Amino acid sequence: xxxxxxxxxxxxxxxxxxxxxxxxxxxxxxxxxxxxxxxxxxxxxxxxxxxxxxxxxxxxxxxxxxxxxxxxxxxxxxxxxxxxxxxxxxxxxxxxxxxxxxxxxxxxxxxxxxxxxxxxxxxxxxxxxxxxxxxxxxxxxxxxxxxxxxxxxxxxxxxxxxxxxxxxxxxxxxxxxxxxxxxxxxxxxxxxxxxxxxxxxxxxxxxxxxxxxxxxxxxxxxxxxxxxxxxxxxxxxxxxxxxxxxxxxxxxxxxxxxxxxxxxxxxxxxxxxxxxxxxxxxx
Numbered sequence: 150x151x152x153x154x155x156x157x158x159x160x161x162x163x164x165x166x167x168x169x170x171x172x173x174x175x176x177x178x179x180x181x182x183x184x185x186x187x188x189x190x191x192x193x194x195x196x197x198x199x200x201x202x203x204x205x206x207x208x209x210x211x212x213x214x215x216x217x218x219x220x221x222x223x224x225x226x227x228x229x230x231x232x233x234x235x236x237x238x239x240x241x242x243x244x245x246x247x248x249x250x251x252x253x254x255x256x257x258x259x260x261x262x263x264x265x266x267x268x269x270x271x272x273x274x275x276x277x278x279x280x281x282x283x284x285x286x287x288x289x290x291x292x293x294x295x296x297x298x299x300x301x302x303x304x305x306x307x308x309x310x311x312x313x314x315x316x317x318x319x320x321x322x323x324x325x326x327x328x329x330x331x332x333x334x335x336x337x338x339x340x341x342x343x344x345x346x347x348x349x350x351x352x353x354x355x356x357x358x359x360x361x362x363x364x365x366x367x368x369x370x371x372x373x374x375x376x377x378x379x380x381x382x383x384x385x386x387x388x389x390x391x392x393x394x395x396x397x398x399x400x401x402x403x404x405x406x407x408x409x410x411x412x413x414x415x416x417x418x419x420x421x422x423x424x425x426x427x428x429x430x431x432x
Contacts, residue, residue, distance in 0.1 A: 184361035188391030202231030236313035
């Protein structure tokens with residue numbers, strides 16, 4: 150069952166003449182992890198805003214087509230109701246953390262308080278979020294005294310605690326070191342196992358190849374491809390589209406090692422298997 154349905158979505162920011170999204174159509178099944186890739190001007194952030202209701206409610210502008218998320222028509226539904234169903238995590242945690250609370254614990258509680266949840270339920274969700282994002286050790290610290298990576302985890306925790314059906318992440322690992330990035334991807338993978346649908350705009354192609362069920366490739370406001378990581382990263386035109394494929398895929402292409410389906414592998418194990426099969430054939 151599709152939890153997201155986007156049909157012929159077109160959008161132009163106020164006081165501009167060029168479309169930021171041009172005829173976008175796709176659907177997402179519940180529990181899927183969708184990687185959103187493309188060059189910096191492709192329209193990834195705008196699509197994230199459209200899925201969370203900030204487009205068109207906050208940014209205004211010219212809007213056409215339709216977006217339905219968790220059964221809600223984004224255009225006609227109040228933005229607060231949309232964001233409750235589709236939580237958005239911004240690239241920069243300074244855009245997410247309210248600054249109105251003095252501790253990490255209170256910051257996570259902020260959104261839950263606005264939802265009017267009973268105290269026992271709030272505490273339960275906060276405790277779960279602290280453990281899930283591995284930030285329990287900083288729960289009594291001021292969010293703005295943390296490292297960038299820790300701040301981003303606090304921002305994600307605040308959204309996750311509200312238990313949205315869809316979690317939209319706009320390049321959430323851009324300010325994290327490799328270990329922090331891996332932790333975020335592991336968290337997101339665990340969330341999909343709990344039935345939460347993930348849309349993640351990301352530049353780390355190795356991670357997208359490893360974790361995403363499908364990859365949505367944008368360029369110049371248009372949807373170029375929407376398929377499995379192997380199919381998308383095996384495209385011949387990635388360089389022209391400003392996308393660097395995973396290192397394993399680049400090596401496989403250089404060596405001419407394709408799978409039986411004609412696609413290049415996207416993970417190391419897949420390449421190892423191809424090389425092992427070739428070695429066995431020559432024995």
